[in-house]
Structures are given as C-alpha cells and as structure tokens.
Amino acid sequence: MLKEKTIAFIGGGNMATAIIGGLVASGVPASALRVSEPVAVLAEKLASKYAVHIAPSNAEAVAGVDAVLLAVKPQVMHDVVTEIAPALEAHGRPVIISIAAGITTATTAATTVTAPPVVRVMPNTPCMVRQGAVGMFASAEVAAAGRDLACAIMASTAPRTYWLTEEALMDAVTAVSGSGPAYFFLFVEAMTEVGIALGLPEDVAAGLASQTCRGAGEMLVAPGADNAATLRKNVTSPNGTTQAAIETFEKLDFRAIVAKALTAARDRGVELDQESAKKA
Numbered sequence: 001m002l003k004e005k006t007i008a009f010i011g012g013g014n015m016a017t018a019i020i021g022g023l024v025a026s027g028v029p030a031s032a033l034r035v036s037e038p039v040a041v042l043a044e045k046l047a048s049k050y051a052v053h054i055a056p057s058n059a060e061a062v063a064g065v066d067a068v069l070l071a072v073k074p075q076v077m078h079d080v081v082t083e084i085a086p087a088l089e090a091h092g093r094p095v096i097i098s099i100a101a102g103i104t105t106a107t108t109a110a111t112t113v114t115a116p117p118v119v120r121v122m123p124n125t126p127c128m129v130r131q132g133a134v135g136m137f138a139s140a141e142v143a144a145a146g147r148d149l150a151c152a153i154m155a156s157t158a159p160r161t162y163w164l165t166e167e168a169l170m171d172a173v174t175a176v177s178g179s180g181p182a183y184f185f186l187f188v189e190a191m192t193e194v195g196i197a198l199g200l201p202e203d204v205a206a207g208l209a210s211q212t213c214r215g216a217g218e219m220l221v222a223p224g225a226d227n228a229a230t231l232r233k234n235v236t237s238p239n240g241t242t243q244a245a246i247e248t249f250e251k252l253d254f255r256a257i258v259a260k261a262l263t264a265a266r267d268r269g270v271e272l273d274q275e276s277a278k279k280a
Contacts, residue, residue: 002028002152008061008094010080011071012037012046015099018128019069022156024050025130036061059087062094067149070098070108074272077103082111089114095146097121097153101174102272104167105139110277117142119150120170122178123158132158133180135173137166159221171269175262183261188213 002023009016012035024030030051036058037043043054055061062068062084072080077100088094089112096118098108105118118139126132134154138147147163154161164170188209195205219231226234236242 001148002026002156003032005066005149006032006034006064007067007069007153008034008036008055008065009069009071010036010058010061010084012039012042013071014125014128015123016069016071017042017046018125018130018132019071019123019153019157020046020050020052022127022130023153026156028156034061034065058084062087062091064091065094067095067097067153069153070096070100072100074100074103074276077108078111078276081108085112088112088116093117095119095142095149097150099123100272101178102171102269103276104170104273105137107273107277109139109141115139115141117146119146120167121150121154122170122173123154124177124179125181127157130157130159132160133177134158134161135164135170135177136161137164137170171266174269175265179262179265183258184213 005028007023007028009020012020016035016037020033020035023033031053033050033052034055035043035046035052036055037046046052047054058080068084068088070077070080077098088096093114093116096108096116098105098118099121100108101122103120105120108118108120109115119142120137120139122135123132124134127134132154136150136154138150142150151161151163162173164173191209191212192202192206195209196202200208216231219225220228225231232246236246
C-alpha cells in the first residue's frame with residue numbers, strides 16, 4: 001500500500017529522519033517522499049542519504065500528497081498548520097499525522113477551514129533503530145483507509161503500534177513510552193557512575209550496564225516472554241545480592257518516584273496542548 005502513496009514531511013529532524021529511513025528500507029521509493037526542512041544542513045543530509053525531494057516550502061510539500069506527517073515542535077504547530085491549511089483544502093484533504101507531544105487532534109485541526117482527518121501519534125526515539133513503540137489516536141474524520149495508511153507508515157520503524165480509543169490517554173503514552181527512553185538512559189547513567197565508584201574502569205562499567213539493559217529488554221519482548229514482574233522475581237534469589245538491591249529500591253519508594261515522574265510528564269503534555277490552543 002505504501003508504494004502507491006506520496007507522503008510529505010514537515011520537519012526533517014531525528015524522528016522524521018528515522019521514519020523516512022524506515023519507509024525507504026521497507027521499499028517505499030524516495031520519489032514518493034517530500035520533505036520541507038528550513039535548516040539547510042538537515043535538508044541536505046536527507047537529500048544525500050535518502051534521495052528524497054526537498055520542497056521549497058511547507059505548502060508546496062503538502063500539495064497533492066496522500067499523507068502529511070507533522071514532525072515539528074509543539075510550540076510551532078499552530079503556525080505550521082495555519083500555513084499549510086490552504087494547500088490541504090485545495091488538494092483533497094490528505095490524512096494528517098502529527099507526532100507533536102501534547103497537541104490534540106482538535107487543536108491541530110482548529111486552524112483549517114474544514115476539519116481534516118488527523119491521526120495523533122506518539123513515537124519514541126528507538127524508532128531510529130526500528131525498535132519503536134507507538135501509540136496512535138484517530139479523529140472521527142479519519143476513514144479506515146487513513147488509519148491503515150498511518151499505521152503502515154509508523155510500522156516501518158515500530159514493531160509495536162497501539163490504537164487508543166480515548167485521546168486523553170495519549171498523554172499517558174507520552175509519559176510511558178514517548179519520554180521513556182530518557183528514563184532508561186538515566187538509569188544506565190546511574191548504574192555506570194556507581195560501577196565506576198565501586199572500582200570498575202569506565203568502559204567496563206558502561207559496557208556492563210548497557211548490555212545488561214539491552215539483554216533484559218530482549219527478554220521482555222521475546223516470543224512467549226513472561227511479564228516484567230515474573231522476570232524480576234526469577235532473577236531475585238532469596239537472601240541474595242539482587243534481593244538486597246530490590247529491597248533498597250523499595251525502601252526508598254522507587255515506585256512512588258516513578259509515579260511522580262511519569263505523572264509530571266503526562267501533565268506537561270496537557271499543558272503543551274493548552275498553550276497551543278490559545279494561539280488558535
């Protein structure tokens with residue numbers, strides 16, 4: 001299906017680059033992909049690496065395409081959609097796929113003359129290595145074909161895509177998986193620093209922490225894998241070293257810390273939409 005579609009990308013940053021790479025790797029011809037990116041270095045890099053067409057403007061990028069992927073910061077979403085709205089109206093109202101954190105489908109659609117079909121997507125940075133996890137929500141205007149197209153685009157970089165029936169839950173997706181890689185990296189940072197403090201050479205501490213977390217992640221997604229709680233229990237021998245560490249985490253209220261952190265991320269997502277809505 002993707003080989004017969006044209007897709008415009010507004011923004012050519014890391015996430016857009018990851019998705020473009022996934023599409024090209026899955027067989028989508030570069031000629032079907034258009035990119036509008038104001039930073040010349042990024043635009044040149046995309047053109048050189050993937051041979052995609054670099055459009056001279058946002059409006060020209062979206063003219064006549066089947067899907068428009070908005071890969072811009074939440075703070076500029078209103079201005080971008082306002083700019084491309086006339087072109088969207090004039091060329092058959094393609095499905096809009098927004099990956100801007102916190103911005104609702106209603107806010108995205110608010111600056112257009114006719115309510116467009118909008119799919120809100122929250123990918124994460126593992127999409128850059130085609131191991132992403134993606135949450136998706138479609139507005140009422142999105143037909144089945146639009147949902148299928150959006151899902152196919154994201155599946156090129158994400159083995160797991162999940163449709164949500166309530167848009168309010170997208171902020172929870174942002175908190176869990178959208179921002180999630182940063183929590184993981186922070187934990188690896190901490191493990192590495194402590195390993196060094198306990199006497200390990202820096203490269204050894206970093207290598208052990210990174211590969212251990214990678215291996216643990218593979219165990220979670222292996223076919224027929226047990227859930228995280230069971231896998232944790234399997235590693236935790238009674239009165240052993242792991243139990244000593246886990247009990248320390250629990251005494252320090254590790255779960256409460258995680259809850260507060262993810263709730264803060266969720267709440268910030270809500271604030272981002274409110275800030276953008278004020279511009280509409």
